[in-house]
Amino acid sequence: xxxxxxxxxxxxxxxxxxxxxxxxxxxxxxxxxxxxxxxxxxxxxxxxxxxxxxxxxxxxxxxxxxxxxxxxxxxxxxxxxxxxxxxxxxxxxxxxxxxxxxxxxxxxxxxxxxxxxxxxxxxxxxxxxxxxxxxxxxxxxxxxxxxxxxxxxxxxxxxxxxxxxxxxxxxxxxxxxxxxxxxxxxxxxxxxxxxxxxxxxxxxxxxxxxxxxxxxxxxxxxxxxxxxxxxxxxxxxxxxxxxxxxxxxxxxxxxxxxxxxxxxxxxxxxxxxxxxxxxxxxxxxxxxxxxxxxxxxxxxxxxxxxxxxxxxxxxxxxxxxxxxxxxxxxxxxxxxxxxxxxxxxxxxxxxxxxxxx
Amino acid sequence: xxxxxxxxxxxxxxxxxxxxxxxxxxxxxxxxxxxxxxxxxxxxxxxxxxxxxxxxxxxxxxxxxxxxxxxxxxxxxxxxxxxxxxxxxxxxxxxxxxxxxxxxxxxxxxxxxxxxxxxxxxxxxxxxxxxxxxxxxxxxxxxxxxxxxxxxxxxxxxxxxxxxxxxxxxxxxxxxxxxxxxxxxxxxxxxxxxxxxxxxxxxxxxxxxxxxxxxxxxxxxxxxxxxxxxxxxxxxxxxxxxxxxxxxxxxxxxxxxxxxxxxxxxxxxxxxxxxxxxxxxxxxxxxxxxxxxxxxxxxxxxxxxxxxxxxxxxxxxxxxxxxxxxxxxxxxxxxxxxxxxxxxxxxxxxxxxxxxx
Numbered sequence: 001x002x003x004x005x006x007x008x009x010x011x012x013x014x015x016x017x018x019x020x021x022x023x024x025x026x027x028x029x030x031x032x033x034x035x036x037x038x039x040x041x042x043x044x045x046x047x048x049x050x051x052x053x054x055x056x057x058x059x060x061x062x063x064x065x066x067x068x069x070x071x072x073x074x075x076x077x078x079x080x081x082x083x084x085x086x087x088x089x090x091x092x093x094x095x096x097x098x099x100x101x102x103x104x105x106x107x108x109x110x111x112x113x114x115x116x117x118x119x120x121x122x123x124x125x126x127x128x129x130x131x132x133x134x135x136x137x138x139x140x141x142x143x144x145x146x147x148x149x150x151x152x153x154x155x156x157x158x159x160x161x162x163x164x165x166x167x168x169x170x171x172x173x174x175x176x177x178x179x180x181x182x183x184x185x186x187x188x189x190x191x192x193x194x195x196x197x198x199x200x201x202x203x204x205x206x207x208x209x210x211x212x213x214x215x216x217x218x219x220x221x222x223x224x225x226x227x228x229x230x231x232x233x234x235x236x237x238x239x240x241x242x243x244x245x246x247x248x249x250x251x252x253x254x255x256x257x258x259x260x261x262x263x264x265x266x267x268x269x270x271x272x273x274x275x276x277x278x279x280x281x282x283x284x285x286x287x288x289x290x291x292x293x294x295x296x297x298x299x300x301x302x303x304x305x306x307x308x309x310x311x312x313x314x315x316x317x318x319x320x321x322x323x324x325x326x327x328x329x330x331x332x333x334x335x336x337x338x339x340x341x342x343x344x345x346x347x348x349x350x351x352x353x354x355x356x357x
Numbered sequence: 358x359x360x361x362x363x364x365x366x367x368x369x370x371x372x373x374x375x376x377x378x379x380x381x382x383x384x385x386x387x388x389x390x391x392x393x394x395x396x397x398x399x400x401x402x403x404x405x406x407x408x409x410x411x412x413x414x415x416x417x418x419x420x421x422x423x424x425x426x427x428x429x430x431x432x433x434x435x436x437x438x439x440x441x442x443x444x445x446x447x448x449x450x451x452x453x454x455x456x457x458x459x460x461x462x463x464x465x466x467x468x469x470x471x472x473x474x475x476x477x478x479x480x481x482x483x484x485x486x487x488x489x490x491x492x493x494x495x496x497x498x499x500x501x502x503x504x505x506x507x508x509x510x511x512x513x514x515x516x517x518x519x520x521x522x523x524x525x526x527x528x529x530x531x532x533x534x535x536x537x538x539x540x541x542x543x544x545x546x547x548x549x550x551x552x553x554x555x556x557x558x559x560x561x562x563x564x565x566x567x568x569x570x571x572x573x574x575x576x577x578x579x580x581x582x583x584x585x586x587x588x589x590x591x592x593x594x595x596x597x598x599x600x601x602x603x604x605x606x607x608x609x610x611x612x613x614x615x616x617x618x619x620x621x622x623x624x625x626x627x628x629x630x631x632x633x634x635x636x637x638x639x640x641x642x643x644x645x646x647x648x649x650x651x652x653x654x655x656x657x658x659x660x661x662x663x664x665x666x667x668x669x670x671x672x673x674x675x676x677x678x679x680x681x682x683x684x685x686x687x688x689x690x691x692x693x694x695x696x697x698x699x700x701x702x703x704x705x706x707x708x709x710x711x712x713x714x
Contacts, residue, residue, distance in 0.1 A: 034681070080433060087504035092680045115472075117678045118499060118510045119590070142475060147444040153475045154511060233476070321474045323449045324391070 002218050006137060006225040008157060008232060015137060015161040015221050017214055022049055022125060022164035023056035031123055031159035034094025037062045040082060040109040041100040042069040045127055048170055053100060053125070063089050067105065071258040074104045074144045076152060082112040096121045096159070102128035102175075103135035103262065107153070110141030114156035124158045127167040129179025129213075130263050133186075133220035134241075136161045138228040148319045149249045155233055163221075165213045173206075177298045178263025180205060181244075183216050184294055185270065186223040189240050192337030194219055199290075202297050239322055240339040243331045244270030247304070250316035254308055260301075267300035272357045277333040279349040280342075287336050303357055310354035359575050363494065363582040365514060365589060372494060372518040372578050374571055379406055379482060379521035380413035388480055388516035391451025394419045397439060397466040398457040399426040402484055405527055410457060410482070420446050424462065428615040431461045431501045433509060439469040453478045453516070459485035459532075460492035460619065464510070467498030471513035481515045484524040486536025486570075487620050490543075490577035491598075493518050495585040505676045506606045512590055520578075522570045530563075534655045535620025537562060538601075540573050541651055542627065543580040546597050549694030551576055556647075559654050596679055597696040600688040601627030604661070607673035611665055617658075624657035629714045634690040636706040637699075644693050660714055667711035 001018030016027050037060045041050055046066045054062050065085045067078055086095065099109035099122060106124050113122035124136035142153015168176060180202075187195030198205070204212040224241070231238040248269030252260055274291050277283040292302050304313075322329040322341065328350075329343040358375030373384050394417045398407055403423045411419050422442045424435055443452065456466035456479060463481050470479035481493035499510020525533060537559075544552025555562070561569040581598070588595040605626030609617055631648050634640040649659050661670075679686040679698065685707075686700040 076433060076437060083502060083509055084504075087502055087508060087676070090676065093678055094681055115499075115509050115511060117508060118497065118512055140475065142472075145440060145444055147441075151444060151474060152440055152472050154472060155475055319444070319447065321450055324451055 002214060004218065004222055004225060006157070007229050011139075011157040013158055013160050015163065015225070017163045017165070017217050017221065019166050019210055019214075020164065021162060022167065023052045025056045025059070027160070027162055028057060028123065031121070032060065032096045033121065034092070034096065035061050036091050036095040037098060038082075038086060038089075038091060038095065039064045039098045039100055040067065040105060040112070041065070042067050042105055044069045045101045045105070049100060049127065049167065053098070067108070071104055071144070071252075071262070072256070074108055076143055079108050079112050079115075079143055082108065083116060086112075086116055091116070091120075093117045093120060096123060098123045098125060099136075100125045100127065101131075102126065103131040106131050106136050107141050107150070108143060110139070110156050110158065111143060111153055114141055114154035119156065121159050122156070124161040126161070126163060128171055129168055129176055129217075130182055132163045132165075132217050133179060134182045134224065136163070137221055137224045139232070148316075149252055151319075151321070163217060165210060165217065168208055168213060174261060174264070174299070176206065176208070177300050178261040178267075180298045181263035181267040181270070181295065181300055183220050184298075185241070185243050185266065186220050188270065188291065188333060188336060189243050189331070189339035190223060190227075190337060191219075195336060199294055202294065206298065239329075239341045240331050242322065243333070243339050244268075244273050246317055246320045246322065246328075246330055247272040247313065249320065250313045251304060251308065253316045254312050255305055260305075264301050267295045267298075268302060268304050268357070271295065271302045272304065272353055273330065273332055275357055276330070276349060276353040279352055280332065280346070282332065282334050283336070287333075290336070310351055313354050359571060361575065361579055361582060363514070364586050368496075368514045370515055370517050372520065372582070374520045374522070374574050374578065376523050376567055376571075377521065378519060379524065380409045382413045382416070384517065384519055385414060385480065388478070389417065389453045390478065391449070391453065392418050393448050393452040394455060395439075395443060395446075395448060395452060396421045396455045396457055397424065397462060397469070398422070399424050399462055401426045402458045402462070406457060406484065406524065410455070424465070428461055428501070428609075428619070429613070431465055433500055436465050436469050436472075436500055439466065440473060443469075443473055448473070448477075450474050450477060453480060455480045455482060456493075457482045457484065458488075459483065460488040463488050463493050464498050464507070465500060467496070467513055467515065468500060468510055471498055471511035476513065478516050479513070481518040483518070483520060485528055486525055486533055486574075487539055489520045489522075489574050490536060491539045491581065493520070494578055494581045496589070505673075506609055508676075508678070520574060522567060522574065525565055525570060531618060531621070531656070533563065533565070534657050535618040535624075537655045538620035538624040538627070538652065538657055540577050541655075542598070542600050542623065543577050545627065545648065545690060545693060546600050546688070546696035547580060547584075547694060548576075552693060556651055559651065563655065596686075596698045597688050599679065600690070600696050601630050603674055603677045603679065603687055604629040604670065606677065607670045608661060608665065610673045611669050612662055617662075621658050624652045624655075625659060625661050625714070628652065628659045629661065629710055630687065630689055632714055633687070633702075633706060633710040636709055637689065637703070639689065639691050640693070644690075647693070667708055670711050
């Protein structure tokens, strides 16, 4: 098992990465201060892991809540059902919520923990690659709104993140690929050597080789932790983690949440960001091809949906959280391994990208 | 105009207290960083002050949202209507929300600001005495749940609090009295001299004398600020501000939110806390009578609703946010001017109080 720490003063916490650790009670115990626990999971995950986790935590008073599965349920209404459960069962301020599932479960459980009695503890147990390398670390929680993704939420750090890579063995192939999109992202924005490592070892990762998975997750979480430590509330560098996300969120919003996986939308969005970076004169054509090839090897989409017009994109992109007083700000690549947030976007070049990809 | 500051490092902010200051744009301008503003108010307040505030802020892009009036609308659903408005009008992360109204408007607007895009700025412009001396200062925001008051919320500090006492001249007499309940609370929990000052000057306050009101509000806000500075997230001394509130919240929950004013419930609840403090051997009978007399002078209720049984109280009180692992914790008075949180409540004495008052 590997461990690393997110250092945020009194909000610091460990990330444990290993095999067969989901039910290791010694990893949970130091981070649970009361007697009450609510495990929040979904219909897909519950039959796989819920019972073993409940048994591991049998020294506590454990309740469980099984939510429907899918991004389309990442709403305030679903979070209200968590509040109802907590209040009906008399959970108090010392309760601990455990998010057992992918990013949707983690984001909603974290948001419920942020708001219940103005903030209670929670632990992330991410079961998808995407949530293991991205959403479970860093404290971004929230839900979608019909008019925009993740528009309602809170910064609320977990007490611990427990990543059991054995959960990836039951993960559908397209979900593993979607997670790899975010892994590749770390290479692109801040670690060219890691990007090259991924190019060399992508087949081992797609085959779920444990050692390679642990290494890729560890390096991804380390990048995420470093960025979050520098800029917890995204007033600066943390925004670079959104490479491909402004385009990607527009795709998700237009197609209806859940029809494209988040990682798939980020994949196409990253190619668009790379394409625009090339038109800005920063990336070479060969760089863009290298990125495209790696995403293609992962069976990820490298083109936007054919039914989306440039106007469809613009209409959604102006709602992006990085927009400041009407100015669109995009994460672009100055070179491979070096991302910047740019508010100085040439509208003509942007239109070319939106028409081309 | 008087000014004091709440010192919370990077979350510090000023409180302005004066006459005819609601539309002084120079007080708002330093605390607004973007171009967008959403003023949230209610149907009662809008006809009185909304236009003058909009005109004062005409240099900005101002939208307004008028909510229904009343504690029964302090719900997640109403906060969702604030999110809808913000998203429909394309408000971004630099937007500023302004809460123009009483505690319900302040709590909901603050909670909307806490969660919109994971946190935007807001300014409190409280128009009731209760919100001026209590809820607008300290960053507690939130909504009620059918199973408990203020159960869903966030700690989110405002950028400024602008208290115009002229708004109290249009306030119904029972609302002024309800606010005085919280003013008296500060004397009881930490300032016996202020309590005595209130005993001497209660008639001037009930007559809305400006100088006395400014003095009472200033001293109340100063107490609130000092307590919040010591314990922003209520892990200790801040809980003493809840004198009378555990009983009071039970009354509000049992009677249906809105049928008793919050300050009225706090008044009866404070008498119950004083009664229990006497039974614990801490207060003299004369102390309790002194408190009762002052509340009576304010035309505030000093008895619980006759239709509430001890069981009704207990059932609601176990849901209190101060409960830890099943142990009820109450704010009691060791002496006049000295409150403590006690987890060591004699169940028999509590039952005596619940039966007696």
